[in-house]
Amino acid sequence: MDKVKIIEAKESLLADNDKDADRLREEMKQQGTYYVNLMSSPGSGKTSSLKQIIARMKDRFRIGVMEADIDSDVDARTIAASGVDAIQIHTGGMCHLDADMSRQGLSAIGSEKLDLVFLENVGNLVCPAEFDTGADLNVVILSVPEGDDKPLKYPLMFEKADAVLINKIDAMECFDFSLDQVKANIHLRKPSVPVFPVSAAAGEGFEAFCSWLSGQIQKQKEGTRQS
Amino acid sequence: MHEMGIVYHVADEVEKIAAQNDICHIGSVTLQIGEVTGVIFDYMSDLWGWVSDKSSLLKGSRLLYEQIPAVTLCKSCGQRYSTVQSGRQCPHCGSWDTVLVQGNEYIIKQIEADS
Structure with a gap:
């Protein structure tokens, strides 16, 4: 090997993805589409919470949902039945979505015709937090049966959260779960992040979250108009 | 599988x-x-074998790595410490107001071309 050539690349994969995510965020902003990345572990109630959110917001916003899963399209079918556009993104074995896959999804769903797009990320409290999808907001759902210590065990996920929904509060009596403790643990990771206790099964607690989310969308719209 | 996404990116x-x-x-x-x-x-190295085999550019190439130690900075006392040893809480002053300064990187350091 007399002709070996060494290239000092110094290429950061996360930085590269972050740049792509920033570009995507700016494009969505210009187009007037607000983009929310929903993350949680499997079974914490992302799809059923989305149904509750959609029911409360679909009269005011044109909504689309991108369901990311390793396989199957059960979630996309469930969401489509609630009367909004839904597509399924198959990650082909991968545990998270990056900015490029997110861009392909937004194009496939026709985001230019939508005011609000939710990405239901792959159910996982670790990997999706590392890759910026280009969303305006990261919303994390933690459900009561998972335990109030999870923000301590999965620090990055809660550091990235712009809002946390505590789901299945109707089951609180059956589990050793304290709302005060979970809030304290979440705020250790990210001080002052809003926490919304909800029950997707009973349809409780979503008014406060939807009103907060509408406020965030409004804020961005006003920001775009001013700039 | 987290490693798979990283290997594709690389x-x-x-x-x-x-x-x-x-x-x-x-x-x-x-x-x-x-x-x-x-x-x-x-896992990454195994996956690299599988991914690189499908590319004429990468076929037969090796994936090597160096580890970057994780270091956390305490914003209260200004000292740095090993994240893996002490976690989120500063071992010097007990503060929780700490931030990871290095240790979460994925960097392609260098590429060796043999042609």
């Missing part, structure tokens, strides 16, 4: 860098991986 980036530098075959790729990224390098 392969894509290496293809781009090779195209920019007129390289037709890669001998090895060296990564720098942070200590608290949670990736298992042995």
Whole structure:
């Protein structure tokens, strides 16, 4: 090997993805589409919470949902039945979505015709937090049966959260779960992040979250108009 | 599987860098991986074998790595300490107001071209 050539690349994969995510965020902003990345572990109630959110917001916003899963399209079918556009993104074995896959999804769903797009990320409290999808907001759902210590065990996920929904509060009596403790643990990771206790099964607690989310969308719209 | 996404990213980036530098075959790729990224390098190396086999540029190439130690900075007392040993709480002053300064990187350090 007399002709070996060494290239000092110094290429950061996360930085590269972050740049792509920033570009995507700016494009969505210009187009007037607000983009929310929903993350949680499997079974914490992302799809059923989305149904509750959609029911409360679909009269005011044109909504689309991108369901990311390793396989199957059960979630996309469930969401489509609630009367909004839904597509399924198959990650082909991968545990998270990056900015490029997110861009392909937004194009496939026709985001230019939508005011609000939710990405239901792959159910996982670790990997999706590392890759910026280009969303305006990261919303994390933690459900009561998972335990109030999870923000301590999965620090990055809660550091990235712009809002946390505590789901299945109707089951609180059956589990050793304290709302005060979970809030304290979440705020250790990210001080002052809003926490919304909800029950997707009973349809409780979503008014406060939807009103907060509408406020965030409004804020961005006003920001775009001013700039 | 987290490692799979990373390996695809690496392969894509290496293809781009090779195209920019007129390289037709890669001998090895060296990564720098942070200590608290949670990736298992042995998995990446196995996946690299599978991914690289499908590319004429990467076929037969080796994936190597160096670890970047995780370091946390305490914003209260200004001292730095090993994240893996002490976690989120500063071992010097007990503060929780700390921030990771290095240890979550995925960097393609260098590429060795053999043609």
